Amino acid sequence: METIANDFTINIATANGTGSQSANLILIQSLFEMGVPVSGKNMFPSNISGLPTWYIVRLSDLGYQAPGNRTHIQVLLNPATWHEDLESLEPGSVVIWNENAKMEMTRDDVISYPIPMSSLARKINPKIAKLVTNIIYVGVLAEVLGIDQTELEAAVAKQFKGKASAIELNITALGLGRDYFKENHTKNDPYVVEKRTIEKPQFFIEGNEAVALGCLFGGVQLLAWYPITPSSSLAEGIINYIPQLRTDDDGNTTCAVVQAEDELAAAGMVLGAGWAGGRGMTATSGPGISLMQEFIGLGYFAEIPSVFWNVNRVGPSTGLPTRTQQSDITMLYEGSHGDTQHIVIIPGTVEECFEFGWRAFDYAERFQTPIFGLSDLDLGMNRWACDGFEYPDQEMDRGKVVRDRDVFEAFEEFGRYLDVDGDGIPYRTLPGSGMDPILYRGTGHDTKGTYSEKPDDYYELMQRLKRKIDGARDLLPAPILREETECEIGIIYLGSMENTIQEIDDILEATGIKVSQCRIRALPMHSEVENFISRHEMTIVLEINRDGQLYGILRKELPNNLITKLRSVAYSDGIPPRAGIYAQRILETLEGEGQ
Amino acid sequence: MSDTPKRPARTVKLNVLNEPKDSYTGGKSSLCPGCGHDQISSVIINAAWENGIEPHRVAKMSGIGCSSKTPAYYLGQSHGFNTVHGRMPSVTTGAYTINKDLLYIGVSGDGDSASIGIGQLIHAIRRNMDMVYIIENNGVYGLTKGQYSATADIGSKKKKGVPNKTQPIDLCALAINLGCTFVARSFSGSKKQLGSLIKAAMSHKGFALIDVISPCVTFNNNDESMRSYGYVKENEITLHMTDYIPHFNPIEEIDVPEGHYRDITLHDGSTIRLETISAEHNPEDAVAALTALHTAEANKKHVTGLLYFDNSKPSLAEDLGLVDIPLVDVPNNVLRPSKETLDKINAALHN
Secondary structure, eight states: OOOEESEEEEEEEEETTSSHHHHHHHHHHHHHHTTOOEEEEEEOOSSSSSSEEEEEEEEETTOOOSOOSSOSEEEEOOGGGHHHHHHTSOTTOEEEEEGGGSOOOOOSSSEEEEEOHHHHHHHHOGGGHHHHHHHHHHHHHHHHHTOOHHHHHHHHHHHTTTOHHHHHHHHHHHHHHHHHHHHHOOOOSOEEOOOOOOSSOOEEEEHHHHHHHHHHHTTOOEEEEOOOTTTHHHHHHHHHHHHHHSBOTTSOBSSEEEEOSSHHHHHHHHHHHHHTTOOEEEEEOHHHHHHHHHHHHHHHHHTOOEEEEEEEEEOSTTOEEEEEOOOOHHHHHTOSSSSOOOEEEOOOSHHHHHHHHHHHHHHHHHHTSEEEEEEEHHHHHSEEEEOOOOOOSSOOOOOSBOOOHHHHHHOSSOOTTOOSSSSSOOOBOOTTSOSSOOEEESSOBOTTSOBOOOHHHHHHHHHHHHHHHHTTGGGSOOOEEEOOSSOOEEEEEEGGGHHHHHHHHHHHHHTTOOEEEEEEOEESOOHHHHHHHHHSSEEEEEESSSSOHHHHHHHHHSOHHHHTTEEEEEOOOSSOOOHHHHHHHHHHHHHHTTO | OOOOOOOOOOOOOBOTTSOBGGGGBOSOOOSOTTOHHHHHHHHHHHHHHHTTOOGGGEEEEEOSSHHHHGGGGBOTTSEEEEOSTTOHHHHHHHHHHHOTTSEEEEEEEHHIIIIITHHHHHHHHHHTOSEEEEEEEOSEETTTTSEEOTTOOTTOOOSSSOOOOSOOOOHHHHHHHTTOSEEEEEETTOHHHHHHHHHHHHHOSSEEEEEEEOOOTTTSOSTTOTTSHHHHHHHEEEOEEEEEEOTTSOGGGSOOOSSSEEEEEOTTSOEEEEEESSSOOOTTOHHHHHHHHHHHHHTTOEEEEEEEEOOOSOOHHHHHTBOSSOGGGSOHHHHSOOHHHHHHHHHHHHO
16 A cells, blocks of 8 residues: 555544643654654633544644644544544544444444553553543554654653653553554554654744743733633743743742733733833733723823733634634724724744744834734644744834933923924833823823813824824834745735645645735735735735735725735634635635636 | 012921922812812822922822812822723732832722722722722712712712612722721811821822712702712711821921820831721721721711721732832843843753
8 A cells, every 4th residue: 555654634533621632742742753744733612621622633744734624534532523523534534433432433434443442541540541541542643653652752751741650651551552553453544654854953832832932031021911712821821931031039020910800900001011111911812802992092092002912712702712713903903992003913933923022012112002912823822833932133122211311301392292203203201200290191182291172282193193103014024925926916814824825825836826925914014015916916815704804904005006906815714724725715716807 | 370479488388308389289170169179189289298208209090080180180290190981900000010119199089989990999909009099989970960970879869860779889898898908088178187098098008098078069069969068067977087197207296186096007117196086996997997887877977087907918019029129120131031041941942
């Protein structure tokens, strides 16, 4: 039989809370250490224990990180989804299933490997048999696919750092799984794992942890947060690293953490910190941003540096709390009532998560306004290969703050909201400094910060704010461009779609269509985005939502002659983007245009 | 500014910082003439001056409403933040984590504190954040022209409309139950008592709540209203007279009445002296304080004075485990870990 090496998808169906996550991490860690390009997607329910969970492992020598368009190997443990999972398989798929689950194998067109996982697990320790069952299937997979025992044991040691008894138990269980398959089955499927040379050393890390590290290197001084999936691990990442990174020898810290009573309070605290001259941030998701709208408007209007990270989940309302989407773009960009416009920075890789983590504070203090980091559940909560983080290449930018009286006295005229430099960014003094004391307010104000309802004061203030944010365009992260010489079709996309775009591109190229790519990394959009659209005959805006939110923003801001070049491809079902679905929709759009 | 020319020279009284009282005043009030809130503003000015507080080391915080407009009318040399409705406690919390050495004086109303922002008030109390929190309580929404607030008593009657039928929230009783470390009630017309309470609250380490009955002259000043000036003046029971003695002032200068009194030492070494007028009340006894509040309520009266005090609890700054200097003064190179530290993190993640 011809073998298929490093190009297949494994789907592991278990129930939430059974401990399968650590087994799955051992599996992908060992593949990773063998140099096999691999990605793992945790499709978990909004529940602590009992509801179905799927873990999707994609092996791809081409480096594809999306979940893949079909399952090649199904690991079946969960009776609740048994039939559904079986029925969805293509003929010829491999099924590794728990014989003790009291469920039938109802397909005769698949390659079936029944394993008495529960009874094998009970042999090791009946009390924790449920937990051990997960390691048994990893042992079976290792034998079926040919995963190195040494890499497997190293992954176990990494997972259970220093806990000798746990390491021993897991290695025994792996062996039981391996041995059972060897003694009772003959491999008759094509799927194998082949070792690859590791060209550059990488590690696995979640986007949320990368943002957390970035924030700490950005000098965050206050984290005010309210727990919400999928952002909690971002806040907890900061909390976990504070002892190592931001605590002195006496155990005192330079980063305060307040778990707020709700998202409204978290936003208020972040603004309070910015008002007092510090670097404050919160981490939340869409429902939290909804609650923060009032403060976001205050931050914009009173011009308070502040940082908000939104790890996007599926909306509207409570939505699908444990699924991924890019659906908060408009809410962030135009957040709060009245005319507003906010800076949004959008990482697409874990390296950028770190970089934008520290940059967010520089932007906040430079532009004296709320800054939004837009991540999503896929990027934030799944593990991605990382080359390592680069140290900030510039000093912290504390913005236009007048700290010395000499400097203050040198101003011909001082006003908190006076545009001295013509860039729309005024100078500020800090509470406690004794210089230019003003009462900050969310009400209309003149250039001195004094309450004003005068038409000219309001009009000029709103025009200056517009000028200020517009001026940020080309100072924010520029788009990443990969252009074809033909310049016929361009694709604009953002964020975690980065992990699927290459596969989409390859599918399109296989049909003879070459596309250029432009990944937007910030709003308001960089002038390069407009240039990209001008250069191409047609540009598709590709995003993970229903309405084409980024497309809407582009249509609003581009000159009329460019708007007609835009097409929207927007799709979302909660699952991380599968290349096939988006490529198909792009093809349909192009067909509709007679391409 | 007065237009009257050539006034005879007069002696300007200075405080311990050699500052005249003018250094503590603010802009002209735009509240209704005779508003109780303006009296409270003048008491704040006096208290800060007499306490010898550096005006620029004060942060004036407020929410939204008539009361929350008043920070513009006092301490013109202090930065302030007129935030959003009911959310002044959270903004103050954030500012406080960055600069714990400022004196935070929050002014709020009963709409702010008993309705839209009651959650934030509760959690600020729970964290024992260092601040003076003054509620200018008139039982009515003034800026929106006279709707009942959550502190309006049953039976209160507006000039027009039906009497209030919903039971009120007593913010002092709530605060005592939450373990608030300084709880007092006063009346905007009782300048001496209120001044003493505010001065004491400024020295308190922890959350100091002062509920000040401050009648609304426009919407709540008919005799049926239990927060009308006339009603309160006739039905007020003063639980304690308080006199604050700043530690940098010779004690002789204060007129200490003879008779029943107790001294309580505050965190900055200053003492507060409580004089009992009507009853032997131990302000460290929460049950006695609640009894006094409930008895007064049952008798349709207001009890004023320092109701509850506890200086044994750590404040939020201590709980946060922050470095000694305010975070705003921590240099950039301390805030950003070194390149070597990042190298170590990268290496640890690789292994």
